[in-house]
Amino acid sequence: MQVTIRDNIVLIGTAHISQESVDEVQEVIKKYKPDIVAVELCPRRYESLTQKANWENTPITSLLKSNKAYLMLAQTFLSSIQRRLGKEYGVEPGSEMVAALDIAKKKKIDIALVDRDISITLKRAWRKMGVREKWRLSWEFLKALVGYSDEELEELDLQELMKQDVISTMMEEFGQIAPSVSNVLIHERDQYIAKKILEESHKGKIVAVVGAGHLKGIEKHLKDDSLAEVDVKHLEEVPKKRFSVMKTIAYAIPIFVIALFAYLMLTGSWELATEAILAWIIINGSLSALGALIARGHPFSIIAAFAAAPITSLNPALAAGWFAGFVEAKMRTPMVKDFQGLSKIDSTKDFLNNRVIRLLMVVALANVGSILGTFVSLYYIIPKIF
Numbered sequence: 425m426q427v428t429i430r431d432n433i434v435l436i437g438t439a440h441i442s443q444e445s446v447d448e449v450q451e452v453i454k455k456y457k458p459d460i461v462a463v464e465l466c467p468r469r470y471e472s473l474t475q476k477a478n479w480e481n482t483p484i485t486s487l488l489k490s491n492k493a494y495l496m497l498a499q500t501f502l503s504s505i506q507r508r509l510g511k512e513y514g515v516e517p518g519s520e521m522v523a524a525l526d527i528a529k530k531k532k533i534d535i536a537l538v539d540r541d542i543s544i545t546l547k548r549a550w551r552k553m554g555v556r557e558k559w560r561l562s563w564e565f566l567k568a569l570v571g572y573s574d575e576e577l578e579e580l581d582l583q584e585l586m587k588q589d590v591i592s593t594m595m596e597e598f599g600q601i602a603p604s605v606s607n608v609l610i611h612e613r614d615q616y617i618a619k620k621i622l623e624e625s626h627k628g629k630i631v632a633v634v635g636a637g638h639l640k641g642i643e644k645h646l647k648d649d650s651l652a653e654v655d656v657k658h659l660e661e662v663p664k665k666r667f668s669v670m671k672t673i674a675y676a677i678p679i680f681v682i683a684l685f686a687y688l689m690l691t692g693s694w695e696l697a698t699e700a701i702l703a704w705i706i707i708n709g710s711l712s713a714l715g716a717l718i719a720r721g722h723p724f725s726i727i728a729a730f731a732a733a734p735i736t737s738l739n740p741a742l743a744a745g746w747f748a749g750f751v752e753a754k755m756r757t758p759m760v761k762d763f764q765g766l767s768k769i770d771s772t773k774d775f776l777n778n779r780v781i782r783l784l785m786v787v788a789l790a791n792v793g794s795i796l797g798t799f800v801s802l803y804y805i806i807p808k809i810f
Contacts, residue, residue, distance in 0.1 A: 426452060427639065429646045432629045433621060434458070437639030438520045445520040449633055453527050459628030461528035462536040462621055463521050464635055470537055473521060524633045538620035538632065540613060544660055548612075549605040551663040557602035612659055614641030619654045622646060674740040677798065681738060684809065700805045705734040707804065708797035712744045715793030716752075719785035725752040729790040737798045745791035752786045 426448070427435040436452055438445035453461060465473065528535050553561070621632045621642070634642060645651050681704070688697035712733035716726045725748045732747035758779035 427643055429643060430625075433625050433646065434629075434631045435621075435639060435643060435646075436631065436633050437636035438633060439636055443519075446523045449520045449524045450527055453524065453531075453533075453631055456629065456631055458533060458631040460534045460536050460624050460630040461524050462538045462624055462630055462632040463524050464539045464617060464633060464638065465521060465537050466539045466541040467537055469539070469542060474525065521633060524631075534627075536620070536624045536630070538617050538624065540616045540656075540659065544662060545608065545613060547662045549602065549608045552605045552608060553602050554604065557604060560601045611641065614638055615645050615651070615654060616656060616659050618642045618645035619651055619656050622651055671740065678738040678740065681798075681802070684805065688809065696808065700808070703804050704737075704801045707801040708733040708737050708794060711797035711800065712748070712790050712793035715745075715789030715791070716748045716786050719789040720782060721748060721752050721786040721790075722755040724755055725749075725786055725790075729786075729793070733790070733794040733797055737794055743787075743791050744794040745787035745789075748790040749783055749787035752783050756782065758783055 427437070429435060434452065434456055436445075436449055438449065463470075525535060527533075550558070617632075617634060617638060618641075621630065624630050632642075685697060685701060688694075688700060709730035713726045713730035716729040721729070728751040729744050729748035732742075733744035736742040736744045736747070756779050762778065762780045
């Protein structure tokens with residue numbers, strides 16, 4: 425679908441799994457001969473789309489260290505749906521964006537990436553969600569990791585996807601799961617993309633390729649004179665973390681434990697203090713290590729869980745599973761393609777041998793063991809003191 429705004433802006437609303445959209449993008453760019461081709465991509469999604477091999481072979485650890493975890497999660501969620509849709513319709517998801525980029529490069533037309541970083545969008549949404557909404561979203565993501573069944577794909581309404589695009593559909597689904605963030609997921613992006621297109625239009629004629637689901641919203645904003653006053657930097661800010669009761673409790677427990685140890689030392693009960701500290705170390709470390717062992721973690725990961733748990737249990741900002749998981753990732757480094765292969769798991773053996781599944785299990789079970797270790801340790805120590 426094509427819409428002309430003013431004299432120098434042409435919007436093309438596309439479906440990300442449609443050959444018709446690919447053909448329309450090529451035809452409009454050739455006919456209109458713009459100075460700029462804008463695409464609904466942010467730099468990170470542009471990289472993952474145009475350098476697919478590099479993206480798929482990127483170690484998960486480098487994404488986590490470079491603060492790209494949200495991008496990884498979003499890409500995994502999307503690819504879970506897109507792979508099946510591409511297979512169903514014979515068109516690679518995002519082909520119309522690639523077509524726009526290819527023809528722009530061929531004709532030496534400037535390219536503009538006008539979408540907000542998907543990581544920022546998801547961070548802004550996450551900070552605004554309530555606990556219940558976060559749990560619901562986490563559950564939906566876990567289902568997406570192992571791929572949608574044919575019945576679930578039917579529920580997604582493939583024909584509706586063809587009318588718009590997978591990103592918009594994903595954002596709409598997020599909005600249904602967490603209504604409190606629908607403004608961040610949908611309306612803010614429309615405004616952000618519209619403002620970026622407006623800024624680029626000052627440089628010359630522009631053809632903007634956007635998902636059909638955004639077309640009406642972007643058109644509305646471009647026709648609104650107040651768009652010129654919108655500050656994109658404000659839309660890129662991530663809200664500060666809110667006060668959390670659970671976080672307060674999480675800090676209260678280690679303060680209580682440290683106070684117990686301090687009390688024993690100040691009262692001269694050195695023998696009891698030594699016994700309490702040893703119990704804390706052995707129980708905490710052993711249960712966390714047991715969790716990593718049950719997850720079939722590498723021997724070094726099990727050792728890391730044992731060593732980290734007694735310390736991390738006293739610091740809510742840290743977790744034993746993170747250290748065990750980091751070691752596991754170093755010893756058996758998963759690649760992005762391992763993440764994307766989760767939807768192809770056919771058996772229990774495939775499930776247990778998948779490096780991503782194993783890494784997640786090591787992190788989760790080491791953390792569970794550490795949490796249990798905290799309460800078991802206190803159950804053992806407190807009666808001996810009072």
